[in-house]
Structure formats: structure tokens, C-alpha cells
Amino acid sequence: MAQGLRAAIDFLLYEWLRVQTLATRARYAEHSRETFDAVLDTCERIARDKYAPFNRLVDTEEPRFDGERVILPAATHEAWRAYADSGMLCAAQDYAIGGMQLPYVVEAAGNAFFAAASVSIGAGMLTVGNANLLMAHGTAAQQRAFALPQFAGRFAGTMCLSEPQAGSSLSDIATRAVPDGPGHEDDPLGPRYRLRGHKMWISAGEHELTENIVHLVLAKIPGADGRLPAGVKGISLFIVPKWLVDRDGRPTGQRNDVALVGLNHKCGWRGTPNTLLNFGEGRFPVAGAGVGSGLDGQGAGAIGYRVGAAGDGLRQMFHMMNEARIGVGMAATMLGMAGYLASLDYARTRQQGRRLGPAGKDPAQPPVRIIEHADVKRMLLAQKAYCEGALALELYCARLVDELRTGDAEAAQQAHLLLELLTPIAKSWPSEWCLEANSLAIQVHGGYGYTRDFPVEQYWRDNRLNMIHEGTHGIQAQDLLGRKVLMQGGSALRALRARIDATAGRAGALPEWAQASAVLQQAWQRIEGAAHAAWASGDPTEALANAVPYMQAFGHGVIAWLWLDVACATVGREDPASVGRRQACHYFFRYELPKIDAWLAVVQARDRTCADMPEEAF
Numbered sequence: 223m224a225q226g227l228r229a230a231i232d233f234l235l236y237e238w239l240r241v242q243t244l245a246t247r248a249r250y251a252e253h254s255r256e257t258f259d260a261v262l263d264t265c266e267r268i269a270r271d272k273y274a275p276f277n278r279l280v281d282t283e284e285p286r287f288d289g290e291r292v293i294l295p296a297a298t299h300e301a302w303r304a305y306a307d308s309g310m311l312c313a314a315q316d317y318a319i320g321g322m323q324l325p326y327v328v329e330a331a332g333n334a335f336f337a338a339a340s341v342s343i344g345a346g347m348l349t350v351g352n353a354n355l356l357m358a359h360g361t362a363a364q365q366r367a368f369a370l371p372q373f374a375g376r377f378a379g380t381m382c383l384s385e386p387q388a389g390s391s392l393s394d395i396a397t398r399a400v401p402d403g404p405g406h407e408d409d410p411l412g413p414r415y416r417l418r419g420h421k422m423w424i425s426a427g428e429h430e431l432t433e434n435i436v437h438l439v440l441a442k443i444p445g446a447d448g449r450l451p452a453g454v455k456g457i458s459l460f461i462v463p464k465w466l467v468d469r470d471g472r473p474t475g476q477r478n479d480v481a482l483v484g485l486n487h488k489c490g491w492r493g494t495p496n497t498l499l500n501f502g503e504g505r506f507p508v509a510g511a512g513v514g515s516g517l518d519g520q521g522a523g524a525i526g527y528r529v530g531a532a533g534d535g536l537r538q539m540f541h542m543m544n545e546a547r548i549g550v551g552m553a554a555t556m557l558g559m560a561g562y563l564a565s566l567d568y569a570r571t572r573q574q575g576r577r578l579g580p581a582g583k584d585p586a587q588p589p590v591r592i593i594e595h596a597d598v599k600r601m602l603l604a605q606k607a608y609c610e611g612a613l614a615l616e617l618y619c620a621r622l623v624d625e626l627r628t629g630d631a632e633a634a635q636q637a638h639l640l641l642e643l644l645t646p647i648a649k650s651w652p653s654e655w656c657l658e659a660n661s662l663a664i665q666v667h668g669g670y671g672y673t674r675d676f677p678v679e680q681y682w683r684d685n686r687l688n689m690i691h692e693g694t695h696g697i698q699a700q701d702l703l704g705r706k707v708l709m710q711g712g713s714a715l716r717a718l719r720a721r722i723d724a725t726a727g728r729a730g731a732l733p734e735w736a737q738a739s740a741v742l743q744q745a746w747q748r749i750e751g752a753a754h755a756a757w758a759s760g761d762p763t764e765a766l767a768n769a770v771p772y773m774q775a776f777g778h779g780v781i782a783w784l785w786l787d788v789a790c791a792t793v794g795r796e797d798p799a800s801v802g803r804r805q806a807c808h809y810f811f812r813y814e815l816p817k818i819d820a821w822l823a824v825v826q827a828r829d830r831t832c833a834d835m836p837e838e839a840f
Contacts, residue, residue, distance in 0.1 A: 225554075226563045227338055228266060229799060231331050234614055238791045239621050244325045247628045258328050264308055265332035272301040273339035280342055280493030281680055285429070287485055292428045301343045302431045304373025305336065305682040311346050311353075314552030315373055326627070330620035331554060332347055334613070337556035341684050347549040348425060348542075349633065351378025352438055356461070359530050363410050367471035368436045368461055377471075378432040381542055382421040382439040382462075382499065384615065390697055392536065393454045395423065397441040397501065399526060409527065410469040415551040416523025417441055417462060418502035420483070423691070428464075428482040429498030432474055435464040439501065439526060440535050451533075459535030460526030462501065466508070479524040481505040490683035503524075522755065537653050544641075547649035547692045548619055554688040555612040558656025560604035561663035561681040568676070569593035569602060592666070601666050605659040607806040611781040612652035614788055621650045636717050643714040644707045644780065651777035653688035654695070660685050699769035702776060704762065707753050715750065718780075722746055725787045732793060734804070735786060738811050742782055745815055748822055749779050755826040767833040771821035782815045 235241045235258070242255040276297035286293050305311070313329040315321025330554050336345035354367055355371040371377040388394035397419025403406075406414045410546035419441060421427075439460045442450040450456065464480055465473040483498040502523035509522075530538055573589040592598045624646075625637035660682040664671035689695055706797070707715050722742065752772060756765040789807040792800035824831075 230447055230610055234617050238655045238788055241327050246588050249628050261332050265335045268304050269339035271333035273343050277340035285495040286490045293701045298343055303672050311375050312373035320439055326623040327620040334556050337553045338560045341553050342491040344494055349379040350547045351542040358541050364412055367467055371471045377434040378437050379436045380424050380427050382424055382437050384423050385420055386422045399441040399443050402718045412527035415526045417526045418523050421499045424497045425494055427499050429495055437462040443532055454536045456533055457535040458532045459529040459538045462524050462526040470825050474614045477506040479508050489686055504625035537672050547645055550688050550692045551648040551652045552616045554656045554685055555616055557681050557685040558609040558659035561660040561678050562609050564678055565666035566661035569598055601662040605662050607810045608655040608659045611785050612656055614784045615627055619644055627750035639714040639717045646702040647777045647780050650695055650698040657685045695770055699773035700766055702771045703769045704766055722783045729786050738786055745779050752822040752825040764828045768825045769797050774824045775821040783811050
């Protein structure tokens, strides 16, 4: 599996995105393709040695709570330590804080190996996202005490948004934060509050892998009347560590009032503890609540330090959420890729059936390998088109991050617009279609694929989560059609179309791709036209009733564009890998892109079949 994955990553990085040219920029001047390759080699080795052999183990030996600690297999501890020691937690950070100052696209490519080897052991996605948020929005003291220890692997990080009664509807959260008495604004680590509430679905919310766990918690500050503010504008963001620390981030030995209520038992990602946490229930009371705290009885509350201004928490948290959404897309991509490569290996060795035609009717003829059957090739080609197309999308988005950081003003603005527009696609498209790739991988294996004797059933179970976490399909679709295609008068969509048209122009000059170029441009005319039609009445209820079909069409249009761009990069190459990429591009244009017409039809008509279905008629 690793050889096929590395070859795909190398081609996309160096032959398509030309990331080696980033070394000409001042930030990356000490790097070269050799250093990029060395990082990828290290990640590939650790993933092969510390992650892949234990993927089944962490699936069957789920985290368990003994009343005091969450117990994880020794393999998980060893994998985390190897990952932290590699420096990948701060790969893209400045040299000044111990980072490697790598391009973000190289960091993303390196982390792909861990997701493919064992996504549920994990590779620090939330820890890095937590620290990055604090580097963007925290004070210098908060960065020193909470972000830098995460980059060093001493602390881990979480994001605490959802609550038992409020999943994606963050305006309904009820966790409250009140000032910790007089002088609370003067704490060196930031304005100090006491939190009370419950948070649900917290990945890695409790474990013993690190010295400390830094929870980033959304909560509301009550008004003078004691009531919580309505809506999302009243949400603030707080740092709530498991263990209290001094101003330099050294744990003091005092446990904060954050208690594990229970572990969620999941379909997949079983190696990652998923938790329900109570903040301020009094299990670990912290002395010293101020007289103005307004909290008493069962505990004074968990200590939290406000990040930035009160009421600005959701905007700040989007910094982490958007990063996590691209991370989820990469995880989905790699699970799909792992299943594809496993089913490809199986199809090359499994013998069953005979060729069609007169010769195939002779039972004396030996059976053929199943890869020789056209329908098996169809399933393999679909997986390749989905997974390598998704990998191109994720690496393209990662490359935009580098443009945002190091490009000139115009290039950075273009990268910002494109990232805003593509983030819902980067999260949603792989989580749907690479899951479909996992289903096809099971199908290629036949009955064996449905057993635990082969890994593909676990890949499917692990991947099923990705359509849900960090925002469901419905939320991503409403973000895309309700906000992103409209933002700044459609400027983000125009920026995307300019790149699509540039690819179509190059492809149109090549005989093999001239027809695909025309088809791509026609498809995007329909995608844009459907968005205008959806909003023609100005009624959000009508416009967004079919937001998911619109997002599916939009995503297919993006992947078709990227495949055509990748295919252009193979022109003049006749090696098997290049032939395979051109065939995958042809497959996507002939089998997949035509699907957008059905999706767009209901969008364009503002069809109300689903919206008007009476509840009692179900």
C-alpha cells in the first residue's frame, strides 16, 4: 500500500503542484526537495512501523475507563511519542518556537501517511489546530503556556463545542462562564472565569498520553440579569486545562474541575477516546472562587481563561474548525485510498471466473484473476478516480495555505477567497465519495470483504464518521450555497472560475482533452446558473431546500477540474502511472460528471418535494 500512496503523493506534489519551487521563497529558503523528501520518508517510516501494525488492535481494544483513567493500548502511547518526537506537531511553525518552517502542503502530505496507516490512533490534528488557534488569537502568555507545549507534544488539545442538547446548533449551547470574582481580568494567563456545563462528542477529551489536555471551550457569559445571551453573538472562547498551570505552562499539580462522564462507543475511529465531559460539577473542586462568581453548591466551576474579546468566540473557533474540516477531508481521502490499494492488491491475486466469450465456457480453462473482469476494473477505476481526485483537492487546498502565508498581496487574497469557497468541498466531497470507494473495496473482496479477516470493512466503518464530524453534509451545503458562493458579490466563485477556465484553455489545445475542456466549461455554466436560479426568489427556505444536491454537483465540478489539470500534467508521459491517471480522468468525465444534471435540476427548479413532505406522511 505504502508504495502506491507515496508515488501518488510524489507526483501531485512535485509534478503537478511543483511545491519544490516554494524553496525560492524567503520563509522556506533553507529547504529543498531533498528536505521535503526526508520529511516524507520519516512520516512514511513511522506510519509503517508504529501505526499500521496496530490498526486492528486499536479497533478491537477500545479505550476503557477504570474509574480514574482512560486506558489505551501501549501501541497508542508508542505511536504518539514517535509522532511527537518527529517534530510533525510543529512542522510548519517558525524556527523561533522550535518548528521546522516547512510549507504547510508538505506537512499535510506527511500527515497523510498516518491517516492511511491508522486514522484512529491519530496524528495530532486537533492538538495542532488548538495551538494554531491560540497562535492566531491568544495573548503571548497564552501562547507560551498552552500553545508551545502542544507543539512540543507535552500537551494535547481538544475543541469543545457540542452539548447533549445542542449538536450543530451552537446558538443553543448552555455552558456558562462567569467572572472569577474581583480582579479576574488581571490574571497573567487572561481574564479568568468559572465554567459550568456539559460538552459532548469530545475527541481525545481524556487520556494519559500527555502531561496535560488543553480544552478550548465555547460558553456564554450571563448578562446582568443572570440570563445567557441569545444566539451565537454571545458565545465566548475559553482555555480550560485539565491540570492548572503556572504562567509558563508548567502543571501545578492541581486538577481543574473537568470530569469525564463517559466514553462513547462508536462504529469506527474506535482507537480515539470520544467523551462526554462535565465542567464545574464539583468532582475536582478548585479553591479560590471569587465572591462575585455567582457559583456555589456542588463546585465553584472549572477555571477557564478567556481568549480575545467576550462574544467573539465563534469567530475565533472557526479558525480551528476550518483547519479541522480540511483535516477531516484528508482523513476520509486516506481511508478511501487505503481501501483502494487493498482491493487492488486483492484483485491482482484472487482467481475466480473465466473470461467472457467462447473460450470462457470451457471449464477446463483455468480461472482468471478478478482484475481481468471489466466490472472489477470499473470498481477499481471508480475508487482511483475518487481517491486520487480527493487527494489532489486536499493538497491543492494545503498549497493555498502556503500562498496565503507567503504570496504577494494579490495572490494571498486570491488564496483566501478560494480557501473560503473550497473548504466545504474539501470536507464534504471526500467524506462522501471516498466512503463510496470503501464500499466498492468491500465489493471487490466479495464476501471476504464483509469479514474482519480483511481490513476493508474497518476502513468503511472508520470513514463513516467523516460525513458527520466537523459539520454534517447539510451544514456544509448551507454554508456553500447560503454564504460562500454569494460572498463579496460572488468574488470567490469568480476566482475559482478563472482557474477552471485557465485549465480548460490549456486542455482545449490538446487533442485528447479538447472535448473534456468544453464539457467542463458547460458543466460550470450549469453550476453557476443553478445557484442564481436557487436564489431567484430571494427566499432562503426555497434556495437552500436542495443545498446538498447543489454541493454534490459543485464538488463533482471541482474534482473534474482538478482531474483535467492533473491529466494535463501527464502529457508526453507513457509510464503506467500516467496512463492510469489519464484513464481515471476519462472515467470521471464519462461516468461521474454527467450526474450533476440530476442534482442541479431540483436546485434550479427550487423543487419543494422534500420541504413539503408532511411529517405525518412519513
